[in-house]
Amino acid sequence: MPTPAPARYAALADDLAASITRGTLLPGERLPSIRQARLRHGVSITTVLRAYSLLESRGLIESRPQSGHFVRQRGVSMPARGVAELPMSQPQGGSAAVDVSRLVLSTLRAIGSDAAVPLGSPYPDPSLFPHARLTRHAAAAGRRQPDHAITGQLPPGDPDLIHQIVRRYLAHGTTVDPKEVIITIGATEALNLCLQAVARPGDVVAVESPTYYAMLHAIERMGMRALEVATDPHTGIDLAALERLLRHQRIAACMVMPNFQNPLGFQMPEARKRALVALAARHGVPIIESDVYQALHFGDVPPTSLKTYDTQGVVLHCASFSKSLAPGYRIGWALAGRYRDAVEKLKFLNTLATPAIPQRAIAAYLNTGGYDRHLRRLRRTYAQQGRLMRAAVRRFLPAGTVMSQPMGGYVLWVRLPEAVDSLELYRHALEHGITLGPGYMFSATPAYRHYIRLNYSYAWSPRIEQALATIGRLAARFA
C-alpha cells in the first residue's frame, strides 16, 4: 500500500482553503465527513485526515468532538486582501440619553404605508412564511379552546409552546429548564422586561456600536443612558474595551446581539461568546442578549448563544418567532437566568397575559413538523439574496462605499462616503418610492450619519435592482 504522496493531501488542503476563501464553504459550515471527502475526492482516508489536520493548523477549520470539522468563524469573515472592509468602530466615550424611537417609528411607517421598495424594512419578506398553515392551526386552537378566560393564560405562558421551545434548544445542544421560559409579546417585551429587571432609570447600559435600535428603545423607554462600546464588524463587541469601561464606571447591564447582529450581520465566534459571559460573571454585570436571528445562519451549524455558556445565570436571553416564522403573532420569550422571577413579575404587570391562541397555533405548527424545512429554505434564500445585494451595492453605490459581510440574517450595513447624510438620502429615496434604514437609528449619537441599512429578504427583482441604482445615483450626487 503506497504511502500517501505529500503533494496529495496538501493539494486537497489548498483546494478546501480556496473554497473557504471564496465563500463556497461558509463560516460555521461543516466540512464533508472523512468518508464523504474520501469518496468525493477519490483519495484515501489518511489523505483526508492529513488535509484536515493541515487546515486546522492553518486556523481555517476546527474539529468538534463527535460533530466533525467546521469552517472557523474567522475564516470567511476575513475579507480577501485588497477589499476594503469596515473597521472596528470607535464610539466617543461617555454615555448618552437616547431618543431614537421617533425616527424609527416614522421610518417604519413610511415602509408600511404604501408600495415603497422595502429596502429600509427591519422585517423579513412575509411572503416566505407559512401563513396558511399557521392560520389553520390558530382556527383549530380557537375552536378547541372555548374557554378564553385569562386565568389559564397567566405568565409564564402556554405549556405546550414552552415545551416546543425547550425542545428546539435541546436539539441545538443547549439545555433549558422549562421553568425558566417566560412567553412575551415579541422579543420587544422580553428585552424591556429584562432590562427593567436589572437596571433603573438613569443607569448606564453598555451596547454595541452600532447597535440594534431595539436595544436603544428599551433604554429610552426607561430613561436610562446608552454607553456605546467599540465593536468589530466581524467578531462583535470589543471585550478589552468593555472590560476597561467596566473597571472605571458602574454599568448596570450590557445589551448585545451575538448572532447576525443588526445591522452588522456578524456571528460572534464561540470563544468570544464564552469570554464575554465570563467577563460579565466576573464583574457581576447582567448581559441581555437578543437572539432573534439565531435560526437564520448561513453556515451549516446553528450558532450557540451566550446562554449556552452561562453557568452563573447572568445572561438574560431574549428571542422570538417574529423573524423566522410568524411576524404578526407577536410571540417572543425570555430566559432570564437568576432574574427569572423578577422578569415574570414584570411580565404580569406589563401586559398581564400573552394571548393564548397565537401561542397554541405556533406550538401546534412546531409539533406537526415542517419548521426546519421552512428555515432551510429561508436561509438558502437569504444567503443567495445577500450575495446579490452585495454585488448590486458594489455595482451601483459610489466609490468609497464599504459594506458588511453578513454571516446570517437579512440586512446589509453600508458605509457611504462621508459627505452623504443618510437622512437626506432617505428622504430623497422616499420621493422615488424607495425606503432605506438611515444610520441615525443605530446609535444615540450621529456617529453613523453616513451609513445605511439595506434589507435583502425580498425576492431579488429588476425593481429592487433599479432601486439600488437610484440610491447609488442619489448618493453620488450628495457625495
Added chain:
Amino acid sequence: MPTPAPARYAALADDLAASITRGTLLPGERLPSIRQARLRHGVSITTVLRAYSLLESRGLIESRPQSGHFVRQRGVSMPARGVAELPMSQPQGGSAAVDVSRLVLSTLRAIGSDAAVPLGSPYPDPSLFPHARLTRHAAAAGRRQPDHAITGQLPPGDPDLIHQIVRRYLAHGTTVDPKEVIITIGATEALNLCLQAVARPGDVVAVESPTYYAMLHAIERMGMRALEVATDPHTGIDLAALERLLRHQRIAACMVMPNFQNPLGFQMPEARKRALVALAARHGVPIIESDVYQALHFGDVPPTSLKTYDTQGVVLHCASFSKSLAPGYRIGWALAGRYRDAVEKLKFLNTLATPAIPQRAIAAYLNTGGYDRHLRRLRRTYAQQGRLMRAAVRRFLPAGTVMSQPMGGYVLWVRLPEAVDSLELYRHALEHGITLGPGYMFSATPAYRHYIRLNYSYAWSPRIEQALATIGRLAARFA
C-alpha cells in the same frame, strides 16, 4: 275637562318612589315615557307630568333633555333605613410603596389552576361570550390578510377597529377623534402607558380606597407611590378629600374607576364626574380612568365617562374588550387627551405592535352586529346573579357582615367581622376548592384585611350556593 285630582299624581309619584326604593326601577334606568306612563296607569298626560315633576323635586329622578326621565344615581344606592351599609373609607394619610402583584398573581393562579369555584376570579364567566363567532372572524381575518408584516400593524392600531370603537362612543353621546385612539394589549397596557406618560418613579399617585389592583400594579411597575383617598361606596372618590390633598402635596396623577368600580361597584353620579374633571383641570393633575366595565350597567342608560366631561385633555381614558366581549384576545385602548403622542410612543417602545388578527376579528364582529344583544344578555344575567349573590351573603355570612350594592359589573365587596383575616379565609376556602378575592389585593396597606371580593358572573348553582355556605362557616369560625 276635570282638573287632575291632586291625590292622583301624588299617588302615582308614591308608587314610582316605592319602585325606586325597592329596586324595581334601578339607578340610571329610564322611566316610561309620558305617553307610555299615561297608557300604563290610565291617567292623563298632565297627571304623569306632575308626578314626574314631584319625583324630581324629591331628588329621586332627573329629566335629561331629549332623553326622558331617569332614576337618579343616588336613588337606589341609598339603602333602606335600618340596612347596614359600607361607610366612607378612611385611609391612613401618607403615600406607600406598592407590592401587591405577587399576592394577586398567586390568587389568580389558584383560580385558573383547577376546577375551583371561581368566586375569587376577577374575570367574567367566559361561557357567556360569543367565542365561536369571534373565532370564525379571526380565521377569516387570517385568510384575508396573507401579509403578516408588522409594518402594517404599528401604533396607533387597526383602522377598522378604531372606527368601530369611535362609533360606539358616538352612539353613547361621546365624540372621540379617531386620531386619539391607541390600541393596546388589554387595558393593562393602556393603564401602564398612561401612567408612565404622566409620572416618574417615586412620584405620588392618588387612588380610590379600596382601589382596583390594576391601578396598584401600574404604580408598582414604575416604582411610584400610592396615596389612597377616602372613597364613598356609592358615589366614589371624596372630592373634598382629594382637593385637600392636592393643595398640600405634589400628586403626579390620579387613577380612578368611575363606572362600577372594582371592588365597590358604584357608579359615580354624573355631577361628580364633571366636578372631578374640573378639579383635575384646576390643579393641572392628569386623571387616568379605567372604564373597562362601562358596558355592564344595570340601569337602562349607559353611563358616561370622565372623558365625556374633559375639555382640557387632562383625562387619560383606558378601556378594553376583555370584560365584555373577548377575554382572551387582550385588546384594549387608550384615549390619552393631551398625552396622546407620549402614550403612542410608549406603546411603540413597550410592545411595538398589537397583533392584527384579534383586532380585525373584533372589528368584523362589531361591524356585523350582535354586540348590543350580547351585552343586554350579559347585563341582565349579571344584575340577576348579583341579587342572588347578595341574598346568599345575607343568608350565609356571619352577623356583622356588610356588603356593597353594585350598580353594574359582576363583583361584590364584602366586609366581614373584624376578627376575620381574609388571607386566612382564602387559604382555608382553597382547601375546600373555593376561591375568593382577599381584601389585601385592593390597597397598598392592610386596611381591607377583613374584606373579600366575590365574583357573581358565573351561572348561579347549588355548587356556588354551597361554596357561600362553606365560606360563611369558615368566616364564623374565625369571627
